[in-house]
Amino acid sequence: MTDAYASDPNLPPTQSQERPAELLDRFVAKLIDFVIVGVVYAIIAAIIGVAVAVGTGSSWIVGVVTSVILVALQLGYFTFLESSRGQTVGKMVMKLRVMGPDAGLPTTEEALKRNIWMAISLIGIIPLIGWLIQAVAWIAALVTIAMGINNDTAKRQAWHDQLAGGTRVVKIG
Template structure:
């Protein structure tokens, strides 16, 4: 059976995903992941690891809880996008917005390509650095998002940004 995933280009019924559609897809994914991260990672896993159900962490145990939360949160985000894009070509947000990620040769991107195009979501792991790690990770994520938005908006033909090029030339296309 051959891969029937549409290829970008003239006459194929697909066009590059626009910035607004991609933003809304990422917003849907972000809300979904924030709920899962907040409930599972922070509430259950960190609470169980630290053995403190009060939710108040101080001193060394507070640092450990922050570090565990940062690492598990980064793994959750990378795993979500890596798995769904490499197996389905779409995250939940992309399904809602009728977007699909295509690898450089068409079809779904490989797991490596998907992880490379989403590597910036792992900046949250900088939260393991005491005091300033969370701030630095947040600023790095914001810079990455701005650069992606500017790149998508500037490339009027393919709507690719640095993260698509870093992944070997992935494309986000609008279906239908």
């Protein structure tokens, strides 16, 4: 199975190949993924901004629409790729794979649950102070996830993995 897995990355790793992904690898993978989603989001937001500038739309409406689009992009990207391939582009680069509680691919529901924290971006629609609350909430979520991964030396699972029923991120290379 080891040789077959090496030639076909779509096969799940065996128990002997699994080792929990380290915090730094997961961070770099997430950074790559956020850059990808961010570029797509920036293009869409720029198009919406130009459309509003030409029309007579409200800037608050633009903020609501772009916040919803950002959350949809983030959740769609991570949920779809993790449930269908077990890997986002960043995880592919870093040779990581998300595994469901049963050691197979996470279900769509499990992938959504482990990434639902990204919906924090919706807080940005609150007038005046939404951006500040959103920034603090993002920092708090990222810090608690990082601390959870770092403190769980056996499985490297944080609260978002446990919320999804025990998903795991493993190093496959």
